[in-house]
Amino acid sequence: MLDEVLHWLQPRPNALYVDGTLGLGGHAQAILEQTAPSGRVVGFEWDDDAAQAARQRLSGYGDRLSIVHGSYGDLVPELAKLGVVEIEGLLVDLGVSSLQLDRAERGFSFRTDSVLDMRMDRRSPLTAASLIAQASEEQLADIFYHYGEERQARRIARFLAEAREKEPVATTGRLAAIVAEAVPRKYHPAKVHVATKVFQALRIAVNGELNNLTRLLQTAPQVLAEGARVCIITFHSLEDRIVKQAFQNNPAYEVVTRRPVEPSAEEIRRNPRARSAKLRVARRGKSGRDAMCSRGSKEVQKEDRT
Template sequence: MTADSARKIHVSVLLDECMHYLDPQPGKTYVDGTLGLGGHTEAILDLSAPDGRVIAFDWDEKAIERAARRLEKYGKRLVIDRRNFADISTGLARMGVKDIDGLLLDVGLSSLQLDMGERGFSFQKEEYLDMRMDNRGETTAASIIARATEQQLADIFFYYGQERQARPIAAAIVAHRKKEKIETTGQLVSIVAGAVPKRFHPKKIHVATLVFQALRIAVNGELENLARILDEGVEFLRPGATFCVISFHSLEDGIVKRKFKSNKSLEILTQKPVVPSREEIANNPRARSARLRVARKCYEKK
């Protein structure tokens, strides 16, 4: 994939709004905790020219390969570290970085993972039920489906997917796996659709959407990782630096809201989450559920 093609398949969500709050400046250092295909990072580097720099984290090897090619023109102003953003303390310590001027997270799936990953994130294609953002991990969606008890599956679907039909779906999965292994997206979609009575099929989303969301969150420990960086990331912010977080569902947004509110060293800049404009949603339908919350590190009182 060329740099130009990476730009075509990737549209950064709430880009202008993030740059407004982050306010990148020359000579300063920023962290993009979710590099993806590099859209937000590119904007930060452009706005902080000629000598601002970005430290970008991502644990998706394929995303890093494509983003690195897209952003190679920025040279040493960009440092990419293959790790989850939850390990920010380790990453920055290894680079000798003690503080930063801004931190950005976009915790949604990237276009690469949905459209080109071939890793089971989307139910639109027949793929293996992988769902690992980092292929070094051992747990896959297929392994959870194969090993989890019926109660464990129901809990995953209910708590991580807010799926009201969690119990019948879990029961159907356990019954089906006694007859054959469940290893593909198509198999899982068929089981979920058959387990949920037609009258309970949602009108605005696919019947399997929440189950896939729940499995992805469980495989990657997404909520635990988000909670961790919301605590540890603040420690690296210089006074006056901003922390921008884009989330895509209520579980994530709720964690961000609570963590920001409970941290006395932060001043909340967005009392309500910033949402995409109608124009942005028209140009990029995947942005429709995005929510941006921003907080600023307080200056110490004299």
């Protein structure tokens, strides 16, 4: 959703922006072009492979690009280390990148049988395989239900618990096979692999994705200049709900897009993975305290009129 991001983020020359999910650098490159000649981008990327690829791709922009090897959840402290006090805009494109999905050894996909890893930051000791080995049956069921919205969560957790007693569940192929065995045929979606929600749930749990997103949305106003825009692209309902509620309930944000912006039919044709993307946009308004005082004053005036 490059065109949509540029339209809503409105990057301007010589300003500083943060790309919270640098990936291979496509969005960052477009922002650097829009903010020439001296605009800057700080890119957060916790996947070392992606960070290296982006660094190479964007090497021509010199010190206009800074790369932080870490999570967007640490936005405020990491910017402080760089001496950055205020930014003019923030972009976060959530989900798994093509780089991660297409490399079997990363263990994000069930399309090929490989090690069950799923770590975005491979400095972390927790893998999907170790999570399955360590978590109780009840904990696994909660992960599948809350992070994957999987209705067969308890049955799948039971099958996994029984399977790991015989042999560790260490590969993507074995996990997918166990899920397929656990879920009755009548519950198999016609066009979606039966293990899709389980893989999503494990990935979210391994990487603490929802916690990171919540922390980002809570702390970002500390470094957003007044009027700065925040563009968040989500790929499933859990993320979208968190973003929607944060924009609506945090008085530091002013909602720009009342309804999520979706990709065009042409983009979905070019990139089917974009079909579930939703872009929500807010801007930094008054400080949280001022906004709360303003809202409180309006409520008092309303009471006086009644």
